[in-house]
Amino acid sequence: MNFINKLNAAWAANDSLLCVGLDPDMDRLPAQFRGTPDGIFRFCTEIIDATADLACAFKPQIAYFAALGAEGQLERISAYLRHRHPHIPLILDSKRGDIGATAKQYAREAYDRYGADAVTVSPYMGADSVEPYMEWQRGVIVLCRTSNPGGSDLQFLEVNGKPLYQHVAQLVADKWNSNGQCALVVGATFPEEIRAVRAIVGDMPLLIPGIGAQGGDIEATVRAGRTDAGTGMMINSSRAILYAAPQAGEDFAQAARRVAEETRQAINAHR
Numbered sequence: 001m002n003f004i005n006k007l008n009a010a011w012a013a014n015d016s017l018l019c020v021g022l023d024p025d026m027d028r029l030p031a032q033f034r035g036t037p038d039g040i041f042r043f044c045t046e047i048i049d050a051t052a053d054l055a056c057a058f059k060p061q062i063a064y065f066a067a068l069g070a071e072g073q074l075e076r077i078s079a080y081l082r083h084r085h086p087h088i089p090l091i092l093d094s095k096r097g098d099i100g101a102t103a104k105q106y107a108r109e110a111y112d113r114y115g116a117d118a119v120t121v122s123p124y125m126g127a128d129s130v131e132p133y134m135e136w137q138r139g140v141i142v143l144c145r146t147s148n149p150g151g152s153d154l155q156f157l158e159v160n161g162k163p164l165y166q167h168v169a170q171l172v173a174d175k176w177n178s179n180g181q182c183a184l185v186v187g188a189t190f191p192e193e194i195r196a197v198r199a200i201v202g203d204m205p206l207l208i209p210g211i212g213a214q215g216g217d218i219e220a221t222v223r224a225g226r227t228d229a230g231t232g233m234m235i236n237s238s239r240a241i242l243y244a245a246p247q248a249g250e251d252f253a254q255a256a257r258r259v260a261e262e263t264r265q266a267i268n269a270h271r
């Protein structure tokens with residue numbers, strides 16, 4: 001099943017637009033997972049099992065694995081997700097961008113090594129830098145209006161009367177999405193920009209990081225980004241779920257589940 005079909009099915013099956021981010025930070029892992037050879041694998045798979053019926057996608061950010069030399073554990077996490085929860089898409093957040101020959105290797109890394117259903121890419125180097133991803137017939141999620149304040153430095157520059165991020169949205173909608181495999185990253189910290197992007201791209205899915213630890217407003221995000229069908233979004237939360245402070249009697253996975261459920265409900269209240 002291709003990425004968009006799988007995403008549509010997960011939205012419906014779990015009644016969820018919540019994407020659970022997998023950003024394992026060694027300094028914040030529960031003590032039992034630190035300093036062991038497979039601690040990241042065990043932590044992430046417990047989070048996956050605790051939230052798989054509440055999520056429309058999982059999004060590992062590759063830096064958290066690569067920085068620790070834990071790419072092998074990410075491979076095992078991806079295989080685990082495919083085996084145990086095959087209906088939930090895996091989005092590899094790697095934001096690569098390079099010349100075509102190198103992009104071909106990055107695409108292989110994402111789709112073959114990690115078996116990702118979709119991968120985030122930077123549009124900055126243009127069409128030939130994303131073409132190798134398109135050849136795989138999987139999901140390609142292009143950075144458009146990122147959630148960080150510094151994203152405005154370039155993404156808000158006026159070009160021919162409109163901000164650069166809107167040109168990116170238009171380019172992806174008109175040209176790069178010819179096989180219907182694209183999505184865009186737009187931050188929850190910028191709901192007006194979500195609204196503007198939605199108006200440009202129709203029903204194209206949006207990956208929306210920035211709620212939870214970054215403080216984005218869930219209601220404003222959902223109102224701005226929902227499609228007529230009440231879907232169209234993968235609203236990501238990573239740290240707020242992974243490191244939810246356990247309440248009395250809870251363990252870390254139960255706390256993660258509680259926050260994931262609260263977040264899903266908060267999103268669904270405005271769909």
Ligand SMILES: O=c1ccn([C@@H]2O[C@H](COP(=O)(O)O)[C@@H](O)[C@H]2O)c(=O)[nH]1
Pocket residue numbers: 021023061093145146147148185186187209210211212213214236237238239240
């Ligand atoms: O514009 C962007 C693009 C990607 N991210 C990534 O999403 C998560 C957010 O984590 P939180 O803990 O929920 O803040 C993280 O992996 C970022 O690299 C983003 O935040 N903004």
